[in-house]
Amino acid sequence: MTAPTARVGVRSDLEDVFRQHYGQVAGVAARVLGSRDQAEDVAQEVFLSFGRSSVPAAEAAGWLSVAAAHTALNLIRSGRRRADREETVASAADSVTPDVADTVLTLEDRSRVRAALARLPRKQATALVLRHSGLSYAEVATALNLSPGSVGTTVRRAESALRKELNRHASSE
Numbered sequence: 421m422t423a424p425t426a427r428v429g430v431r432s433d434l435e436d437v438f439r440q441h442y443g444q445v446a447g448v449a450a451r452v453l454g455s456r457d458q459a460e461d462v463a464q465e466v467f468l469s470f471g472r473s474s475v476p477a478a479e480a481a482g483w484l485s486v487a488a489a490h491t492a493l494n495l496i497r498s499g500r501r502r503a504d505r506e507e508t509v510a511s512a513a514d515s516v517t518p519d520v521a522d523t524v525l526t527l528e529d530r531s532r533v534r535a536a537l538a539r540l541p542r543k544q545a546t547a548l549v550l551r552h553s554g555l556s557y558a559e560v561a562t563a564l565n566l567s568p569g570s571v572g573t574t575v576r577r578a579e580s581a582l583r584k585e586l587n588r589h590a591s592s593e
Contacts, residue, residue, distance in 0.1 A: 434471045437480045442467075444481065445488045448553045452492035452537070454530055462491045482563030485555060489546045496538040536585035544578035551575045 431437075445466055450459035466487045475483045537545050543564060550560045551571070560575075561568040 430471050431473075433477045434467070437470065437477055437484075438467055441481055441484050444553075445484045448485050448488040448549060449492040451553050452489060452534070452549050453495065454534065458495065459492070462488060462495065466491055482559065485550055485553070485559075486546060486563045489549045489553075490542070493538055493542070493545055493549075496534055532586060532589065533582075536582055536589065539585050540578060540581050544574060544581055547571065547574045548578040548582065 442463060446456070446459045446463040449462035449466075450456050453459055453462070466484055469487060470480065470484060473483075537548070540548070547560055547564055547566075550563060551557075555563065557571040558568050560566070560571045564571075564574075566574060
């Protein structure tokens with residue numbers, strides 16, 4: 421069996437980077453979007469971009485996480501999300517039918533949080549998503565080119581801004 425040859429324009433290390441980081445990239449996107457299907461689409465787009473980039477493989481983790489967060493936030497901001505995205509999650513539990521009112525409130529709350537997150541400044545939203553996706557302060561700092569000491573401040577400010585956005589839009593409804 422011969423070794424696979426890289427296609428023209430595609431990085432030779434793409435498969436290794438993909439195998440190592442796919443779960444992380446899809447996880448970041450899923451936390452932003454609330455949809456595993458859309459997260460997989462975002463992950464595909466991110467890896468295609470990485471495949472055309474000159475980012476060193478050693479820096480792939482941070483670059484891919486930031487790209488996943490940005491791409492997912494852009495998807496929300498652009499309004500291209502599917503209307504039934506969260507309904508699929510609710511319909512997945514066929515064996516137990518939750519109270520319809522609780523389900524509707526939960527879906528509305530998630531939607532409000534995602535919309536408010538999309539209104540935050542990009543760096544704050546990205547830091548918040550990455551930190552709540554399980555990245556350490558050091559990993560968030562590296563990914564966003566911040567000092568490790570400023571990550572906590574950025575995340576706290578993002579959380580505060582998110583609360584203000586949620587309260588502001590709740591009071592205007």
